[in-house]
Amino acid sequence: MKEEKSYSAKSGFLMVFLVLTMLVIGIFGLVLIKNPFFVILIPLVIGCIPGFTIVNPNETSVLVLFGAYKGTILGNGFFWVNPFFSKRKVSLRARNLDSDPIKVNDKIGNPIMIGVVLVWRVKDTYKATFDVNDYANFVAIQSEAAIRGMAGSYPYDNFEDEMAEITLRSGGNEVSELLERELSERLAIAGIEVMEARINYLAYAAEIAGAMLRRQQATAVVAARFKIVEGAVSMVEMALEQLKEKDVIELDEEKKATMVSSLMVVLCSDKDATPVLNTGSLYQ
Template identity: 85%
Template sequence: MKQEKSFSPMSGYFMIFSVLILILAGVFGLAIIHHPAFVIAILAAIFLLPGFVIVNPNQSVVLILFGEYKGTVKANGFFWVNPFFSKRKVSLRARNLDSDPIKVNDKIGNPIMIGVVLVWRVKDTFKATFDVNDYSNFVAIQSEAAIRGMAGAYPYDNFEDEQAEITLRSGGNEVSELLEKELSERLEIAGIEVMEARINYLAYASEIAGAMLRRQQATAVVAARFKIVEGAVSMVEMALEQLKEKDVIELDEDKKATMVSSLMVVLCSDKDATPVLNTGSLYQ
């Protein structure tokens, strides 16, 4: 398989000077000597003109002679090449691909919406020009395929897969590295270098978003209640121990049960407790 090769062109300034000399010689020769041979000088100058090429920074020119690849000019400046060369300009600048969110299934099968930002550039001008039809379109299509492959390797979160250490929502660098690897393998055929790839949009699909939101809210409520009960039990235990140590009051099992019940209601209630004054004994 052919690879990119460098081409060293001639200086364009030297050749433009030569073309000007040919044109001036031909014009003055025809005007003064009136000999038709000077027409050849003018025709030669016209023939040389298509060979001039300007290569801007971070730009390259692929040279082709009658269907044969001759090389790539990556040096910046004003040059001259064979006028029969076909010249294709290929940008070497970094480009951004901000993909629209697409619907895919995660590892568990939940439909999610995911979009990525890809920073890429052309590394091998031969592959980008001759191995694919349109390398920009190739990057867009293969990026979507890579997103689907990466999304299927991880769950959205670990609510349903508690053993998952890496998820799309919290994976961070690990998910980005997998995405970059997936994209690099797919885009290598086109001579594309993946500079950066990361997720910029992630959400549940609309048909399950409401249910998943309620599940997350329920999980948060359960976790909060767990902490409240855990703290209430610790406070009741501490209260009983201090009452016993300071010998403030002697409580039998029934009194302890009543006290624990009252404290748990006060501490675990989601609203402020309303006190009820007992004018009798604890057993009434």
């Protein structure tokens, strides 16, 4: 497989001087000397003009002679090459691909919508020009394939797969690194360098979004209740220990159970508790 090779083009300014010199000599010979031999210089001047080319910064010119790859002008400036060369400009500037969200299945099989932002540029002009038909379209199609492959490697979150350490929603750098590796492998054939790849859109598909939202809300409520109960038990335990240590009052097991029940109701209730005053004895 061929690879990119640099072509050393001649200075365009030097060739401009030579072409103008030939033009002046040709006109001088025809007009003043009146020698028809000098007419040969005129077609030579015209034939040299297509050889001039300008290569801008972060741009290259791929040179082909009758179907044979001759090299790539990697430098910038004003050059002159063989007039029979066909020249194809290839930009080396970084480009962005903001993919539209596509529907894929995560590792568990849940349908999700995911989109990425890809920053890429051409690294090998030979592969980008001759190994693929349209390298920009190739990047777009292979990016979608890489997204599908990456999304199938991780669950959306760890609600259903509690053992999952990395998820699409919280994976961060790990998910981005996997996506970059996947894209680099796929785009290497086109001579494309992947500079950065990040998930910029992630959501459940519309058909399950409502159910997943209710599940997340239920999970949050359960987690909050667990914390409330855990704190309430600690507070009741501390209250009983403090009463016992300071010998404020001696409670039997029945009264301890009543006190614990009342405290748990007060501490775990969604609403403010309404106290009921007992005007009789403790045992009424």
